[in-house]
Amino acid sequence: MWDQILQELKAGDVVLIQFGHNDSGAVFTGKARASLPGLGEETQEGRLPDGKVETARTFGWYMRKMIGDVKAKGARPVLLSLTIRQRWENGKVERASGKYSQWTAELAKSEGAAFIDLSTMIADRYDELGEEKVKAFFPKDYVHTGPEGAELSASLVVAGLKGLPTNPFGTVEPYSEKGHAVEASPLTVLDAPKPAARAARERKPLPVPANVALPSLFLIGDSTVRNGQGDGANGQWGWGEPVVAYFDATKINVVNRAVGGLSSRTYLTGGHWEKVLGMIKPGDFVIMQFGHNDSSAVNDNTRARGTIKGTGEETEEIDNALTKQREVVHTYGWYLRKFIAEARANGATAIVCSPVPRKKWSESEAGLKTVVRGTGSYATWAEVVATETGVAFVPLNEIIARRYDSLGVEAVNGLFGDEHTHTNRLGAELNAGCVIAGLKALNENPLAAFLSVEAAKVESFVP
Known part of the structure; x- marks a missing residue:
């Protein structure tokens, strides 16, 4: 089968390689499919059930080949x-099937290949969903x-890529x-840390x-506000970490x-907003910026996080494929209005930001390249909600887009930690x-009294 792939492989192609489930067991009897354990150069000669004599090698040898x-084909x-x-x-859930995942990570490091720790990504998701929900993913065996389970795994492969x-x-x-x-995924790394270290990082609580x-x-x-644990893992940062320097901590x-x-939607249904509300006291402030993930599917078995487009009162009642619960899904604008109303009810001041732009460019007939704006979608809808509810609005999408336009494509490329969404x-x-x-x-900056000396150096945006 490998020879067939090599015949079709060409420079620039990408090959995803995952083995291990069937590499343990009998080497020369039964299905006669096992490799020798480990990453070394050991060999073992034996006779297969069909009478053919074969030299078996280690798992590592086959993977290195x-x-x-x-x-050699110029592929990746x-x-x-x-x-x-x-x-x-x-x-x-069980997190290891022998040492094959560990050996795969070691091979990626020694051979200079990209590595996706799919084991940890899937196990983390299974633990999050719980045993009863995960059982439904395995209709025939363990x-x-x-x-549904294949769909989830496939989405995590893409997250890893x-x-x-x-x-x-x-x-x-x-x-x-x-x-x-x-x-x-923030768990994809070339040199993957041990699962225990990664799990500890995942358990790090949100700040108070x-x-x-x-x-x-x-x-x-x-994640464009706080990426992962807010520690720059994978070279990706949200703006919520560096913005701290612009406020007086005293x-x-x-x-x-x-x-x-x-x-x-999922910030609300996942209980995160409830925890914030529990900490809000009169005189506090809430800056909200959503939109990047609201365009996802309303109902699927991987994220189920999309909202209905727009700012109206439309609803869609679903049987959530992920949570297995009945749910009424609202518009993007409805969720923002809810955050605003409940923040106000707790005595806080709400401020709405439009979502940051992605690194995507459009080109005019004259050849001028400009960053694609969120006009007509989430950037516009965020402004509509802010105007309707009478709260402060920061047109962050336009402000950043103008900066990107002035910097140009090459300079903006140096500001990102991935293809087009997450900044370094x-x-x-x-x-x-x-x-x-x-x-x-x-006109009235509600946070003016709390800005630091660093903020004084920032020029005000001119619409």
Whole structure:
């Protein structure tokens, strides 16, 4: 089968390689499909059931051969750790099937291949969903998923590909509309940390006000506000971390409660907004920025996070394929209005930001390249809600887009940690400065009294 692939392989192709489930067992009897354990150069000669004599080699030898063959063709190998079997103990799913996932990670490091820790990504999702829901993904046995489970695993493969430090597809943007809706995974790394270390990082709690005697500014949103754990993993940052420097810590707490992968809807239904509300006191502030994930599917078995487009009162009643619960889904505008109303009810001041732009360009007939705006969709809808509810609005989409236009394509490329959505530290700092420029442009900036000396250096946005 490998020879057939090599015949069709050409430079620039990408090959996803995942083995291990069938590499254990009998080497020369039964199905006679096992490799020798480990990554060494050991060999074993034996006779197969059909009488043919074969020299068996290690798991590592076969993987290295495939990696080498792919590179020799000018193609790019991507190694994946194993999918997870449906076995549970004390409410947690089994995370290892022998040492094959570990060996795969070691091979990726030694051979200079990209690596996706699919095992941890799937196991984390299974633990999140719980045993009863995951059982439905395995209709026949504990290894092979049905359509729903396969769909989930496939989406995580795409999340892993999008989270790689270097896009294996080069300058090509290969994803369909469905693929675009998948958020890049913060767990994809070339040299994967051990699962225990990663699990500890995942358990890191969201921040709380450092000094309850001071007013607090709560930031709520998606990964463009707080990426992963807010520590720059994968070289990706949201603007919520660097924006802290623009506020005086002796006067106000800046509490970044944004969560990557969430939409306005799932920020609410996932209980995150309820926790913020529990901390809000009179005199506090809430800046909200959603939209990037609201365009996802309203109902699927991977995220189920989309909202109805627009700002109206339309609803859609669904049987949520992910939570297995009945749910009434509302418009993007409805969720923003809910956040605003409930923040006000707790005595806080709400501020709406339009979502940051992606690194996507349009070209005029004259050859002028400009960043694609969110006009007519989430950027516009965010402004409509702010206007209707009478809260401050920061046109962040337009402010940043103008900065990108002035910098040009090459310079903007250097501000991103992935293909087009998540900024690196420099990009996050630029975006944070744009947030401050937008606040300073308001007729009445509700946060003016809390800005730091650094904020004084930022010029106000001129519409």
